[in-house]
Amino acid sequence: MDRDQHPVLRFHGATRCVTGSCYEIETPHWRLLIDCGLFQGSKSERELNYGAFPFSPDAIDAVILTHAHIDHSGLLPKLVKLGFLGPIYATAATIDLCSVMLPDAAHIQETEVDYLNRRNAQRGRPLVEPIYRQEDAAACMHLFRAAEYGDWTTAAQGLRFRFWNAGHLLGSSSVELEIDGGGRSPMRIVFSGDIGPGHKLLQTDPQGPSAVDYLVCEATYGSRDRPDVSPDRRRWMLGDVVRGAARANGPLIIPSFAVERTQELLVDLHLLMQAGEVPRAPIFVDSPLATRASAIFQRHANEIENGDVLRQALISAELRFTDTVEQSKAINRLTGFFVVIAASGMCDAGRIRHHLKANLWRKNATVMMAGYQVQGSLGRILLDGARRVRIQGEEIEVRANVTLFDLYSA
Template structure:
């Protein structure tokens, strides 16, 4: 009879499955249960509603968490986990702890602020108030559970499970997780890629890791595309073209940007472009309290990152202005001429960037530069897809600004780099699981990996899928239906996106009607359609 140490562990995919947010993986053995990441869902309203629902596990039954890095789609539900009963250690790198010390309270502040605004509207509409997912006291309680790990050093995470971290090259403090699970014969070896950084990233070294695993879990955000091989100088030159175009239009350059890493990379290149005279000198506003605090952490860790000295110079540039208060933020849009605003969030769905978009999307002399991946259903993706009118903060805005995509700062490896990373981890004896990707990225990477792994050994799990892992292979486990969200609803436009589009179309049709009679006719047709739907 097999002993307890030989019982096969179960791997469950609680997020980032056929989507790029909500990263959360559970490993369960006969003696322990741990999570790798516990991230926030972003994108469509249907996906964001998962953040409010119950976890698909009992938080108090989780023994420990390993956090790969500080980005909110990997860390943003840790506060909720603690609020609902988790009290074990959260293991991660020192730099990630420093970043989480500002990012998690900021996420809680945004939760409280946005729910307060929503509840004011709910009172006016006669609706019931709602509660935030978590509050700032939950973030404080969460931070008390963090435990620092060093790269490349083995640590016992729970009974029968040990882990070590490898630099993933994605973000300050980011890590891939190597996991060993004790068995009577030989340990089962698993590696979670987390988000893998591209080669030659501005502030981070290239990703690292060992070889030879039973199972590999790999991200696939850009699994279907190869970016041009730009050097830092070539990338800076391309950025200069967009900046000069914005200056020639004599209007603002608005950059939705992730507050952590992306903002700091942009500041380095803007500083170098202005110092060299390649672009006109202009004020650069970092309008994000989180980005301000994160920049201070980057400066503190400058000796650990590439281009650290240049980053220090950029952060102390005479052109750079950090804004704190809402009043300072609003005052920016009273300026005339050319200036740069960098504000979160990077996908335009939260934070101060929405205020800047509302104030500038209708201006022909404004330029909006998307500096990274835009998830399906986000305002950023809708703008990139060519929307002429959008709804933001409950208001309609016509889009006349020039919308640009500049994706050369991506923190994610492209298809060729992902294939090279997987190949460097081989041999993989059993299965490669592809996660953290939309349909195109998943399918594209699966095709590219078939030269390394048999096609049937590359699995693309769905949300809440579970697999029993052994040294001889993995078996899918039946999942209770219905699932938290049907697979076809993930990384798709949903009813809320459709409703926003419909309201804009109705507004346009009514506005285009020739006279009062025409407008009344449109309203009557809408009423009949609603009555027919109730019948």
């Protein structure tokens, strides 16, 4: 490959932050994106989602998506809204998850913008538009094309790729690109996506090729060692939190990502209750997205480890999926010990906010953050020891036991 024919790689996200993953690769013949993710976290980071892309969406020939997490997929509807018409390649399981996650992301944006615009109208401020709407998410889904692990797929002239199981999320992949060398050996580049970790309850160990020319690797935890905790040890430690909440005779509120984190929690809670290690109690999954995602996990259970246990957990007598807002509100009229799992995982949107509003002031309530909380999120503010927080316009005193259980991170 001639010097002036070398691909150009640009980083448009997930640099000096952990969200908004987006890589652009350009040659004289094509322009490709690996991922197109939403920025999450602080207000300044979230504002990046409203800016113009640093490229013309209609100039992109194809997108290859590593996995369905919103910080990797969440700006795809905006990309389509602004003119992208090419294929979006992903595994079949990733496409299934995106079919519920992207419309949900659009719904959250529409809901938050409607609320903000009501306040803006009262204060004489200009109205704002959501980043994209549900119709943009629906249009985006028509562009997805499924590719299997290990199968080479031609994406453009002189470019082919294949997926490797990244062991991170149902359908997650590392991407191996092979770029034609123009008479010389082809250039091989691997984008890891997000990897592992190896002890994931519902995933196989990460896989990948060898002897590549370039490796672009995630480094979210590159500056520190991850705790080496087996699923059995993690379950035992979770049991301590559950027993503490039961002794307090109050609710255990778990803000959780709807996809995979919730399903792993359900498996562990099911096994703990089945073994008699914690009291049996109702487990409410109060997230329409988590309900739909659980059905997708059940459909793909043969592709993941512990798929049979997952199926059992999803039909257990203790589990209740709530659907309507009225059912959600009714949960907080209960007394005694019960478990609520609700999105979002960092407490910044979704039904978890009204559960926090209803329970943070209770001394007998336990709030267990089930993963990393980015700076600026409500979850981080609570973990940092705030005694009062503002939720949905009201100031709430924090008297509940707030704890971090960061052993489910993918």
